[in-house]
Amino acid sequence: MRNLHEILGWVVIVSNGFVGFWALAAHKNEQLRHPSLWIATGFAQILVLLQVLLGVFLFAAQDIAVEQFHMFYGFVAMITVGLIYSYRHQLRDHLYALYGGGGLFLMGLGLRASFLQG
Secondary structure (H helix, E strand, C coil), X not given: CHHHHHHHHHHHHHHHHHHHHHHHHHHHCHHHCCHHHXXXXXXXXXXXXXXXXXXXXXXXXXXXXXXXXXXXXXXXXXXXXXXXXXXXXXXXXXXXXXXXXXXXXXXXXHHHHHHHHC
16 A cells, blocks of 8 residues: 555656646647646546545554655645635636646645655
8 A cells, every 4th residue: 555655646746747737838828728638637636635545544544654744745735736626716817827836836745745755
């Protein structure tokens, strides 16, 4: 399970980075605005939630010693997904920038959490 958490962590980092850059590029270039961006973004953000739940399960069930900030970054990532989603209506004119910046922020949180645990 611990290996799955590590592998899923890198999938979360790469997928959120990818959709983040894509959304920022789509903010500037309308040709990149495709419905598959939202599918990929939803998938990447659901992976964040699954990753946090898996981490909580590992911590609770296997009593693994974890850096406090590793858990902090995981919970901040989970909250970030909710905040991005909740601000989508207020920032409708800047939706691609919101999801682009949010995806890159999630990527950064994942990188920081993974280097703390290494």
